[in-house]
Amino acid sequence: MFRRIWAIAQNTLSQAIRMRVAVVVIVLLLILLPLMSMTATGDQTALGKVQTFVSYSMSLTSLLLCVLTIIVSVYTVTNDLRRKHIFLVVSKPIRRFEIVTGKLLGVVMLDVMLLTVFGVIIYGLALFMPRMSRAEGAELEKVNREFFTSRTRLETSLDPDEIEQQSRRRYEQLKEDNRLPEDMTREQVMEVLRNEALSAAKSIPLGYVRKWEFENVRVSDPNEMIFIRYKLRGLPSPSDDQVYGNWRIGDFRSVDASGRLQAKTRPYYVSRPDPVRTFVEFSIPADVVAEDGYVSVELQNNPAISLVTIVAEDVQLLYRSGTFTGNFIRAELLILSRLVFLAVIGVSASTWLSFPVAVLVCMAVFLTGTVNGFIIESIDFVSAAFAILYQFTIRPVLWFLPKFDEAYNPTRFILEGRTLGWLFLGKVYLLTVFIKGGLLLLLGVFIFQHRELAKTSV
Numbered sequence: 001m002f003r004r005i006w007a008i009a010q011n012t013l014s015q016a017i018r019m020r021v022a023v024v025v026i027v028l029l030l031i032l033l034p035l036m037s038m039t040a041t042g043d044q045t046a047l048g049k050v051q052t053f054v055s056y057s058m059s060l061t062s063l064l065l066c067v068l069t070i071i072v073s074v075y076t077v078t079n080d081l082r083r084k085h086i087f088l089v090v091s092k093p094i095r096r097f098e099i100v101t102g103k104l105l106g107v108v109m110l111d112v113m114l115l116t117v118f119g120v121i122i123y124g125l126a127l128f129m130p131r132m133s134r135a136e137g138a139e140l141e142k143v144n145r146e147f148f149t150s151r152t153r154l155e156t157s158l159d160p161d162e163i164e165q166q167s168r169r170r171y172e173q174l175k176e177d178n179r180l181p182e183d184m185t186r187e188q189v190m191e192v193l194r195n196e197a198l199s200a201a202k203s204i205p206l207g208y209v210r211k212w213e214f215e216n217v218r219v220s221d222p223n224e225m226i227f228i229r230y231k232l233r234g235l236p237s238p239s240d241d242q243v244y245g246n247w248r249i250g251d252f253r254s255v256d257a258s259g260r261l262q263a264k265t266r267p268y269y270v271s272r273p274d275p276v277r278t279f280v281e282f283s284i285p286a287d288v289v290a291e292d293g294y295v296s297v298e299l300q301n302n303p304a305i306s307l308v309t310i311v312a313e314d315v316q317l318l319y320r321s322g323t324f325t326g327n328f329i330r331a332e333l334l335i336l337s338r339l340v341f342l343a344v345i346g347v348s349a350s351t352w353l354s355f356p357v358a359v360l361v362c363m364a365v366f367l368t369g370t371v372n373g374f375i376i377e378s379i380d381f382v383s384a385a386f387a388i389l390y391q392f393t394i395r396p397v398l399w400f401l402p403k404f405d406e407a408y409n410p411t412r413f414i415l416e417g418r419t420l421g422w423l424f425l426g427k428v429y430l431l432t433v434f435i436k437g438g439l440l441l442l443l444g445v446f447i448f449q450h451r452e453l454a455k456t457s458v
Contacts, residue, residue, distance in 0.1 A: 004094050008102025009109060016072045016110045025068045029118050033057050037125040046135035047143045050126055051415050057122045058411050062335050065114060069339050070362040073107045073346025078355040097445045104347045104441065111339040119332045149417045150322030151227065156212045156315065158201050167193040204301040204310040211298045214317045222287040227318040228297055229281035232274050234308035242273040243310055246300040251290040265290055286319065321419050330420040331410035337428050341402050342366060344437040348444025369402040402432050
């Protein structure tokens with residue numbers, strides 16, 4: 001059985017390589033990738049250039065390989081059916097599920113080969129770009145610290161239940177005082193109150209301090225650095241577009257005999273201005289982290305240096321947990337998961353649909369996967385009456401379709417230098433490739449097994 005499947009896979013691979021569309025994709029990427037590395041500008045810094053190149057090159061490679069996978073996987077079956085080549089195979093001692101499996105394996109082999117080749121090209125060009133832009137000193141250090149690395153990101157989030165309770169209490173108070181707007185519905189008023197409560201929870205008035213607590217900071221070497229990443233804005237907006245704050249980082253859970261907080265680790269104090277509405281970060285030694293992995297980050301809105309209310313958004317703590325090479329390989333494997341799924345649905349659809357229809361179905365699935373998170377988030381705001389229908393009809397369909405955006409977008413991990421874990425990658429393969437893809441493959445095999453390939457004529 002395995003020899004027969006392998007023979008079909010090899011035949012499919014050789015057939016795919018000879019296709020014009022495959023040649024066009026290969027030539028395009030061989031020309032465009034080096035050209036993009038030489039023309040990428042970003043924000044004119046070395047970090048901006050390499051981030052721009054990797055973002056566009058990985059996205060372009062993924063897009064072209066996805067389209068190629070759809071066309072090849074559909075063509076390899078429909079062409080054999082249309083040209084009656086399938087009769088030369090089914091007349092031999094070979095089962096139909098072996099034909100489908102062999103076709104799929106051949107397409108996946110093509111994807112692995114091309115993704116490996118172009119992944120190596122992107123990786124090599126990305127490493128060479130800082131030298132090409134003649135980055136040195138602090139600029140080169142920033143590239144290595146924020147891009148050529150793999151860091152675990154820890155975030156703190158506001159309690160949605162607490163925000164909801166505050167909004168409801170505020171709504172009841174307005175209702176009791178007869179101050180509800182007459183031209184707004186209850187849900188519209190609640191939405192405004194939720195936004196106000198959320199903004200208040202993020203705000204730091206003059207003279208106040210906001211604290212974020214992080215746990216499970218697993219730093220292997222106290223001589224390394226940890227990074228605080230955040231985005232600030234001011235109310236009202238400062239005239240110089242700068243927000244000034246005092247940061248204090250350490251473990252301040254202990255209290256001395258006088259009732260004052262006592263640092264259990266060496267505390268660090270940082271005073272700095274930051275541009276508004278822009279992600280920035282600074283680094284401090286990792287010995288600030290307690291033995292149990294705890295560290296607190298505080299931001300003081302000091303009236304001596306600040307004149308506005310600070311609104312702190314997306315405060316994160318990052319620490320190194322791997323290498324850029326390992327993270328890049330996992331990102332490539334994440335792209336491969338979507339290619340395998342598209343190959344599965346292409347082969348499966350081609351067992352019972354014509355070439356144009358099967359390609360259209362696969363493209364619809366691919367496009368839906370690229371905006372799956374946006375669709376789900378948008379429909380979550382529908383009315384309660386439609387939401388019931390949605391839960392039992394549209395949502396199961398959207399769940400079964402792949403997710404290629406948001407957390408499933410490999411480019412985000414590479415650009416932010418954020419670790420893409422093996423556990424997350426394993427979950428993606430289990431759900432997308434083995435469960436969803438497996439069900440689609442079984443459906444295609446079942447249809448192909450019971451399909452009448454030719455009618456007997458007398």
